[in-house]
Structure formats: structure tokens, C-alpha cells
Amino acid sequence: MQMFEVATHSIKPVMNELLKGSSFNEFLVRSAEICVITKIEITGILDKSYLPEEESASTNRNYVYWNEIQPFVFSLIKGGRAPGMLKIVFSVADDKVKDMHDNASAMFLNLTYAEGKLRFTTAVGQRFFSMDKSSETIWREYIERFFNINSWSVSTMSL
Numbered sequence: 001m002q003m004f005e006v007a008t009h010s011i012k013p014v015m016n017e018l019l020k021g022s023s024f025n026e027f028l029v030r031s032a033e034i035c036v037i038t039k040i041e042i043t044g045i046l047d048k049s050y051l052p053e054e055e056s057a058s059t060n061r062n063y064v065y066w067n068e069i070q071p072f073v074f075s076l077i078k079g080g081r082a083p084g085m086l087k088i089v090f091s092v093a094d095d096k097v098k099d100m101h102d103n104a105s106a107m108f109l110n111l112t113y114a115e116g117k118l119r120f121t122t123a124v125g126q127r128f129f130s131m132d133k134s135s136e137t138i139w140r141e142y143i144e145r146f147f148n149i150n151s152w153s154v155s156t157m158s159l
Helices: 008-020 053-058 066-077 094-100 134-149
Strands: 002-006 028-035 039-042 085-091 104-114 117-126 154-157
Touching: 002 008, 002 134, 008 066, 008 104, 008 117, 028 066, 039 066, 094 104, 094 134, 104 134, 117 134
Parallel strands: none
Antiparallel strands: 002 117, 002 154, 028 039, 028 085, 085 104, 104 117
């Protein structure tokens, strides 16, 4: 598990990309909480009955991709004021997790914006108990590359 804090000058570019861009589209959304005029909670669970029949039959995922709810989240946040709090739990699609590490069952990226600070935390679920932390290292390095590709200034924090 690793925590990253986004530098003050990078918060606006990261939030702009989150709400209007495509960099986060590869991630599934497990849950989201947004505090604006009221607290809004999104489960992220895919309602397959809402999809066209042929798409529903061929879909084996249980959660929505970020780009499927991004316009809705943007509509809640847009305007002159930042949300009081924003928390999104992203995860990687199951097939990609298996490609990244044999013992990983899930890989998470938690985004938290509160009190003017934007932080990301990584986490990995293991299929079997192991003292081997290589899955966490692989996931942390993947996320560090993700930050670098997007030119976001991020510092590592101690947990």
C-alpha cells in the first residue's frame, strides 16, 4: 500500500483530467462519494438490465467504467466551488489484474479530495496469503508511471 499526495499546482490539472479527460477511463469504479450540497454515494455496481440485451449477455464485469459515469459526476461538481469531499475507489479490470500478477485478485486506486488536498492510495488484494509484496510493487510502479505520463507532480507519503 502506498499513499501519494498531489502537489498544490497539480490539483487543478488532475481534477480537470478526472472530470473532463480520458486518462481514468481504463479504471472501473467500485464506489464514489461526493459532498456538494448533500452527500451523494455511488455504488459503481453495473446494472446489466440497463444495457442492451446483446451487450448485457456478453458483459462479464460487475462494475461501471469511469467514462460511463464521468458525465454524471461532472454535472454534480461543475461550477465555481470545489466539492467539500470527493472519494472514488477505482479498480483494474479482472483480466488485466491477472496479467499484472498471478497472486493479485484486485488492484485498487483510491482518490480522496478533502480540505484542499488530493491524495491517491494504492492497494492490492491477494488470492492467497503471501509475504511476497511484489504485486504491491508492480501496482505502485504502474501508478507512478500513470502519474508521470500525465505530468502530474506527486509526492510519496508514509502510511
